Amino acid sequence: MHHVDFTNPDRPRTPKYSAHFYYNVIKDNGFPMPDDEKMLYGHFREDFMWSTASSAYQIEGGWRADGKGLSIWDKFAHSPSRILNDDVGDIACDSYNKIEEDVAILKQLKVSHYRFSISWPRVLPDGTINHINEAGINYYQKLLNALLAANIQPQVTLYHWDLPQAIEDYGGFLNDSFVKLFRDYADLMFDRLGSKVKIWITFNEPIMVANHGYGFGGFAPGINSGPDTLPYIVGHNLIKAHAEAWHVYNDKYRAKQNGKISITLNSDWSEPRNPYRQEDYDAARRVVEFYLGWFAHPIFNGDYSEIVKTRIRDRSLAAGLPHSRLPEFTPEEIKRVKGTHDFFGLNHYTSVLAFPVDYGDDASFDADKGVVTVSDRVWLDTGSVWLKVAPFGLRKLLNFIKEQYGNPPIIITENGVSEKGTVDLNDVHRNYYYEKYINQVLKAYLLDGVDVRGYTAWSLMDNLEWAAGFSERFGFFYVNRSDPNLPRVPKNSVNFYTKVIKSPTGSAAGSGPSASGHPSWMESSRVSAIKIWRLGEPGAGRDVSAVCRVCLPRVCTTGTLMVDIE
Numbered sequence: 001m002h003h004v005d006f007t008n009p010d011r012p013r014t015p016k017y018s019a020h021f022y023y024n025v026i027k028d029n030g031f032p033m034p035d036d037e038k039m040l041y042g043h044f045r046e047d048f049m050w051s052t053a054s055s056a057y058q059i060e061g062g063w064r065a066d067g068k069g070l071s072i073w074d075k076f077a078h079s080p081s082r083i084l085n086d087d088v089g090d091i092a093c094d095s096y097n098k099i100e101e102d103v104a105i106l107k108q109l110k111v112s113h114y115r116f117s118i119s120w121p122r123v124l125p126d127g128t129i130n131h132i133n134e135a136g137i138n139y140y141q142k143l144l145n146a147l148l149a150a151n152i153q154p155q156v157t158l159y160h161w162d163l164p165q166a167i168e169d170y171g172g173f174l175n176d177s178f179v180k181l182f183r184d185y186a187d188l189m190f191d192r193l194g195s196k197v198k199i200w201i202t203f204n205e206p207i208m209v210a211n212h213g214y215g216f217g218g219f220a221p222g223i224n225s226g227p228d229t230l231p232y233i234v235g236h237n238l239i240k241a242h243a244e245a246w247h248v249y250n251d252k253y254r255a256k257q258n259g260k261i262s263i264t265l266n267s268d269w270s271e272p273r274n275p276y277r278q279e280d281y282d283a284a285r286r287v288v289e290f291y292l293g294w295f296a297h298p299i300f301n302g303d304y305s306e307i308v309k310t311r312i313r314d315r316s317l318a319a320g321l322p323h324s325r326l327p328e329f330t331p332e333e334i335k336r337v338k339g340t341h342d343f344f345g346l347n348h349y350t351s352v353l354a355f356p357v358d359y360g361d362d363a364s365f366d367a368d369k370g371v372v373t374v375s376d377r378v379w380l381d382t383g384s385v386w387l388k389v390a391p392f393g394l395r396k397l398l399n400f401i402k403e404q405y406g407n408p409p410i411i412i413t414e415n416g417v418s419e420k421g422t423v424d425l426n427d428v429h430r431n432y433y434y435e436k437y438i439n440q441v442l443k444a445y446l447l448d449g450v451d452v453r454g455y456t457a458w459s460l461m462d463n464l465e466w467a468a469g470f471s472e473r474f475g476f477f478y479v480n481r482s483d484p485n486l487p488r489v490p491k492n493s494v495n496f497y498t499k500v501i502k503s504p505t506g507s508a509a510g511s512g513p514s515a516s517g518h519p520s521w522m523e524s525s526r527v528s529a530i531k532i533w534r535l536g537e538p539g540a541g542r543d544v545s546a547v548c549r550v551c552l553p554r555v556c557t558t559g560t561l562m563v564d565i566e
């Protein structure tokens with residue numbers, strides 16, 4: 001535990017890290033749990049919205065049913081090698097024909113709310129209001145009626161990535177006319193469905209539309225011809241379209257329908273890779289500023305943030321361009337966009353460690369951000385490579401939103417975890433994930449005063465996980481795809497989530513340990529953490545730190561020892 005300098009006749013002893021560590025073990029007489037990992041007991045608001053979510057393309061199927069038009073995901077999925085195993089959403093979970101089944105499993109979960117999205121081409125086959133598909137509107141009417149009859153309040157997303165292909169054929173989000181097309185579509189939906197909906201979300205995760213769809217093309221429509229400019233044009237039109245939809249609702253429907261409307265943004269939380277290096281702090285800040293701030297800053301504060309504007313302008317001018325690749329809002333547009341929110345919709349799954357990298361002449365969203373991110377090796381694995389379990393990040397992100405965007409009411413519109421490979425209905429790793437993340441939300445609410453109004457677990461059932469196809473499963477319910485009836489089979493986490501929602505004294509989110517002194521889920525959590533560790537591909541073995549984090553929390557100090565990936 002001490003280094004001895006044998007070149008020095010005095011043989012001086014210098015303590016290694018292990019000496020400090022062992023000193024603390026002795027001092028603490030064991031391995032106490034760090035404060036930020038201890039469970040907090042308490043309650044959310046009385047009217048807290050407990051929800052679970054899905055999206056149209058991921059579950060509906062019925063891709064050509066009753067006059068539905070094609071979406072960019074229909075086309076993308078039917079193009080070779082775009083989706084893993086060439087999976088398609090033609091049938092998906094067949095929710096188009098299974099309203100009863102879906103509402104039954106929502107009732108089983110005892111959620112107060114359900115977040116789903118509308119397929120734009122199902123209601124407007126060519127994307128315009130020139131041709132309305134009544135059969136499509138009927139489907140959503142029936143779904144809304146069934147939900148309300150079950151006392152489940154809908155949270156409806158207008159756009160969860162499935163643009164009518166007919167609009168894409170005219171340039172999609174790149175064409176300024178997108179703004180009016182979206183406004184008209186939104187107007188029609190408020191008119192026809194709005195009496196039954198109190199929570200509207202215009203767009204789900206705009207950054208994915210802009211950067212995945214039109215930047216590097218991993219998502220539909222799969223465009224990668226102009227990563228330097230196209231994502232920014234897409235983002236710009238999307239923000240304007242969101243603002244117009246908000247104004248239509250505000251001017252024409254709010255008084256009568258009395259609902260709320262906003263946008264859902266997603267972001268990882270980011271920590272510096274090396275907490276002793278200022279540049280890494282700056283890089284970590286840029287991750288969140290580019291991820292969340294790209295859209296949140298104009299909508300909540302007016303205009304893009306200085307950090308984003310300055311970096312893109314500087315890099316554009318350095319490359320010899322006459323102006324920034326990031327479009328500018330006019331003063332009138334800034335006024336029109338600013339304040340178009342009734343709450344902050346947040347999707348969050350994971351955290352990253354950031355450090356700065358100079359991308360040279362490369363011009364893209366990532367190059368402009370100038371950051372590379374890695375994971376802390378002590379964060380547990382899941383069924384998705386990008387998703388590591390790091391619950392603390394959610395509390396930090398909630399606090400960031402509170403500080404940066406004027407303490408808005410926040411609805412967490414997605415949070416969840418996946419598995420892949422062999423089906424195991426005993427998904428204790430999902431219980432572990434939800435317990436830890438929801439508890440961080442509770443801390444943000446009770447200890448930090450963050451105005452959290454609702455929590456939404458992704459997802460109701462296993463579904464088409466975009467480019468990953470059906471291979472990664474986020475659901476509370478397993479969907480047996482080898483049975484043509486596509487039955488929904490509850491996993492263990494159904495009970496867990498129901499308990500969290502319903503528990504009068506609370507369990508994960510609740511008010512105290514049980515008689516035994518430990519909340520009943522405590523032991524299963526430890527087991528499940530170890531199970532998550534095993535979820536990766538065989539052989540992709542995680543080092544033991546993942547396990548010792550569970551058993552010996554102090555051995556692996558998140559973020560501080562993890563500086564060895566260059």
Ligand code: GBH
Pocket residue numbers: 055058204205208218266347349386414458465466467474
């Ligand atoms: C959400 O996106 C979506 O809203 C939801 O539809 C989806 O099912 C859910 O998450 C689970 O993924 O392929 O390595 O480039 C969360 C943001 C966007 C994170 C896509 C993962 C793919 C990374 N996700 N991203 S990669």
